[in-house]
Amino acid sequence: MEPVRRWLVREGEVGYHHGDLRAALILAGIELIAEKGIAGLSVAEAARRTGVSTAAPYRHFANRNAFLLAVATEAGRIMGDQLEAALEAVRERSADPLDQLEAIAETYVRFMITHRAGFDLVFVRELQESEDQALRDAGRRVIDLMLAPTIEVSPDMLRALELNEEIWTSAHGYAALCLTGLFRAEDVLASAPRAARRLGQAASGRL
């Protein structure tokens, strides 16, 4: 299994394809979404950026939806990796679960600003009935990672689930409104963690 390498396609242009077009296309798809949003994902454009013809992707994906599925799955894995890393880092310097809530919010907002997508990609509407196991697993892992610190904050499981949703939705809202231009990225990266901490405090009874 050789790694994906960049190679020269034409003067000044760079493609990714080196024996694993499928993976290269998925990377291009993630970049595409980061630039134009989920609706802007296009099989043809991903092919162009990878340096192959617009027909080539259809050897690897049955249609646009299958491509979207693969991109969403990869995005979910990346999100999981980043959350895991952030949680690990914060646990090294603090035992306070509220610090973990902050880290989750910050990591999620940063992911969404970087990729112009978040849960809305991992749980895309178009794929809701797809029953794809890899995507389900990636989504599940993200949920579980986020849930752990909220259980520490609130021993009551039902309340912990509520807190978890409060934090997701808050972070998602900050990031989404930042993407529409209502907030600046630097502001949101401070506000969202603060809101997460406050929600955690409210759930723990501490103020």
Add this chain to the structure above:
Amino acid sequence: MEPVRRWLVREGEVGYHHGDLRAALILAGIELIAEKGIAGLSVAEAARRTGVSTAAPYRHFANRNAFLLAVATEAGRIMGDQLEAALEAVRERSADPLDQLEAIAETYVRFMITHRAGFDLVFVRELQESEDQALRDAGRRVIDLMLAPTIEVSPDMLRALELNEEIWTSAHGYAALCLTGLFRAEDVLASAPRAARRLGQAASGRL
């Protein structure tokens, strides 16, 4: 100034146009967004639904962006009306500002679920430099309506502004993730107001 009336276009189809094509197109545009989201707004499709040719709209709007601007402005006005009505209704039965926060969240979430858009339409990215006064006014009014109860909750103006953002973003997040299929509408209509109340309590020092 005659009101917009529906009229028969073809067997089983209905258009809106009666001397005010502009207004009729805007209504069609709002419906279109409610069905397909902001990216799905199409001048041609709005024309078709209004029962006119695809060229007709261009007598009233210079291009798609100008059309989007008009639709966003109208959506902002409707949102303002609904918030105003909801706040008025809740003030009749309660003096507690936390009840107003709940009402705001519920009204906003209901608006977004109904119209598949909210702040992301009123403050659309594509229109951020448009400097259009009518749109700015509509957006401003919505912000002001939402801000009033938060000032009651927190006398500290800076804290009130923070609370305001916390509530917008929370409600927006719940609604947005509901639209992607992660939550059910009925759940979100309960969770978002609850989160708004908790954020208000945290800001007021009450728990």
Add this chain to the structure above:
DNA sequence: GTCTATACAGGGATAGAC
């Protein structure tokens, strides 16, 4: 597996007739 070529659909936008 990847190419070229092609069919087909849709939207944005304009020209010129009425």
Add this chain to the structure above:
DNA sequence: GTCTATCCCTGTATAGAC
């Protein structure tokens, strides 16, 4: 102001050559 007709672009998807 609205029509018909048209152009151009972009995307999805397939057929058949290599």
